[in-house]
Amino acid sequence: MDTPKLILASGSPRRHELLRGAGFVFEIVESGIEERLRAGERGAAFARRMAAEKAIAVSAARPGVIVLAADTIVERDGRILGKPAGPAEARAMLSALAGTTHTVVTAFAIARGGAVAESRTMDSRVTFRTLTAEEIDAYVASGEPMDKAGAYGIQGRGADFIVAVEGARDNVMGLPVAAVVAALARQGIAPANER
Numbered sequence: 001m002d003t004p005k006l007i008l009a010s011g012s013p014r015r016h017e018l019l020r021g022a023g024f025v026f027e028i029v030e031s032g033i034e035e036r037l038r039a040g041e042r043g044a045a046f047a048r049r050m051a052a053e054k055a056i057a058v059s060a061a062r063p064g065v066i067v068l069a070a071d072t073i074v075e076r077d078g079r080i081l082g083k084p085a086g087p088a089e090a091r092a093m094l095s096a097l098a099g100t101t102h103t104v105v106t107a108f109a110i111a112r113g114g115a116v117a118e119s120r121t122m123d124s125r126v127t128f129r130t131l132t133a134e135e136i137d138a139y140v141a142s143g144e145p146m147d148k149a150g151a152y153g154i155q156g157r158g159a160d161f162i163v164a165v166e167g168a169r170d171n172v173m174g175l176p177v178a179a180v181v182a183a184l185a186r187q188g189i190a191p192a193n194e195r
Helices: 013-021 043-061 087-097 132-142 159-161 168-174 177-186
Strands: 007-008 066-076 079-081 101-110 113-126 162-166
Touching: 007 013, 013 043, 013 132, 013 168, 043 066, 043 113, 066 087, 066 177, 079 087, 087 132, 101 168, 101 177, 113 168, 113 177, 132 159, 159 162
Parallel strands: 007 066
Antiparallel strands: 066 079, 066 101, 101 113, 113 162
């Protein structure tokens, strides 16, 4: 079997599904990069830096292939909401998002030979309806919020909280597919059905 020409540097099942759904054949290699916000760093800059660091880390070890990495953050009123550390933080995040509009930023980076060849940041605006404490508690108890930026998943039960999305829905899931497909094409990587 030939070595895949594309590596996805992400453990996210949602990114795996989106990229596979777009017709790509790829290998999964997690970067091991720790996601740490720097003092004064804004949401888009943080997501862009994380995507680049993940892509470079994997690409440096596998210089002969194209590496795609991404990072998603939720930002409300300048505050970055990453993945909740536990149920209490998930409740606090969901309470803060209830009845408001927030921004979801996904950055992706494509690297080859240990250097970023291309990167892009995409924004979507998401509006939540008002939530009751009981709804939040039930959602947190389901476990779904625990590995997701902002403590919700648009592709799961969290969709029930959303009244509007401006921008790409798949961007909120963690991978803006149309932009990624175009960027990969510029790097010579096409979906399997187009080869």
